[in-house]
Amino acid sequence: MSHYFAKCSTYMYQHRYMDFLLAHYLELKLPYSFSTTLSYISSPLLMAGGAMLCFDDEDEVAGAFGYIHGTGEHDYEDRHVIQLQVAFIVHEQRRSRIFIEGLQFLVEQLDEYADEEPVQEIRFWALSEEANHRLFSKIAKQVTSMIGEEGELNAYVVQLAELRSYLASFERDSRMKEKHGKVESS
Template structure:
């Protein structure tokens, strides 16, 4: 089993690596938006407060990334207790249930140690049955939208319940 570690993108070099990695793998992100809109979602975690994470493999190469923002556009981003996950991506060679779980455990611990309480996580996915089945294990579908690039769905999760669920499995202490 390959080893992975995680870094919050708190420096310009890490932020550049985050953006470059996601742009390099843009066609595999399967984002149901135009490139301009997708670029906005990819970069907004950095532009709005540096909330992005790089998942590194044992060779110190990026293997995945998570980007998220505090708040929603509907409330002018003042509802900072809500975290919107903008992007979550693992390279195909790094995809496994264990790597995904460890990534969620890192994210959960990261969010638990920041100075702003989190009550809810939200994210959008392309309306695909395999993704719907996976997301239904963790979240509740709250809305659907048709776009020119396909149908998308928003999912929401109670942060405390999600955090307890991912942390009940064996995990490392990151914070």
């Protein structure tokens, strides 16, 4: 199954981003009230940041990623840090490479604006679940945990250079498969 990514740089894409995430609100499993969740998922559109969508081969939204520059604890002045506010992929697509390709697209976007807004670090929070930890510990280091009313969250941090290096291994794998004729269209 093929897919492609698009920045949410127009009102139409921004509208699809919000519609998609709100339609999947329960699946997001964010341990916050609806109003807090709404502020997190909309912040990439309202603050300095970025949002992107992943579309499947039928031009249906299959995933959404959003980030902001800076952290609340530093009044968003630490702009060398981005926080992933949301990274959601529909269940049917989770076994595909969309997450990795989404991260590759994110790094490309960050590189595109590196002269204006150089990023060195990416941070994100995730529910403290074994499956999440197995996935996210491959790309980032867990730095802390927080227990709130709605559940436990783990904080992860990765340096952009380290993420770039990790993602490069997937590009090498793809080139090797192409060389040996084992690539499916994506």
